[in-house]
Amino acid sequence: MLSSQYTPNKIEAGCDEAGRGCLAGPVVAAAVIFPKGYKNDVLNDSKQLSKKKRAFLKTQIKEDAICWAIGECSNVEIDQFNILKSSFMAMHKAVEQLTTTPELLLIDGNRFISYPDINHECIIKGDAKFLSIAAASVLAKTYRDDLMTTLGLQHPQYDWVKNAGYPTKKHREAIKQFGITSYHRKSFRLLPDQLDLFEEN
DSSP: OOBSOSSSSSOEEEEEEEOTTOSBSOEEEEEEEOOTTOOOSSOOOGGGSOHHHHHHHHHHHHHHSSEEEEEEEOHHHHHHHOHHHHHHHHHHHHHHTOSSOOSEEEEESSOOOOBTTBEEEEETTGGGTBHHHHHHHHHHHHHHHHHHHHHHHHSGGGOHHHHTTOOOHHHHHHHHHHOBOTTBOTTSOOSTTOOSOOOBO
16 A cells, blocks of 8 residues: 655645646646545556546545645646646646645655745655555546546547547547647647647647
């Protein structure tokens, strides 16, 4: 089972993001604070869980958490600031919405832009080590998948309902055939030869 705390007494918020490697849509982050000593035998890194388990855990996390929040940066912000900075900005947006102020942020990964007045620890593969980070990964992933499903119904040719905006073969073929939408990240390498795609459909 994953660890419940990094420190014995501090109020900790786990933070993670989803959608960094996508060609379209926002990058989404979540922050989660659990009660001290929280246990969950099922909760794990969202990438290790089935869609059905993620859906179940999403509800359980929201019920069990002291508080949780979602933040996102749009594809326009990603093009303006770059994907790494936008990922950190999305985490900041999530943290600032928490109704309880954490004393420590547990960040999945090895880099972060400090949040004002709150210390942080970067933990490589933290979503497979700490419950709060794993919970954040589940909330970010499920929120983003639901959003891309909704957008996918408006733009079915890109198959976002299935690929959530990631660079699958079908997604790239649709970009080549139909061009891009207002949700695509223009700063990303959308096609190997980067054709002139920047006309909104």
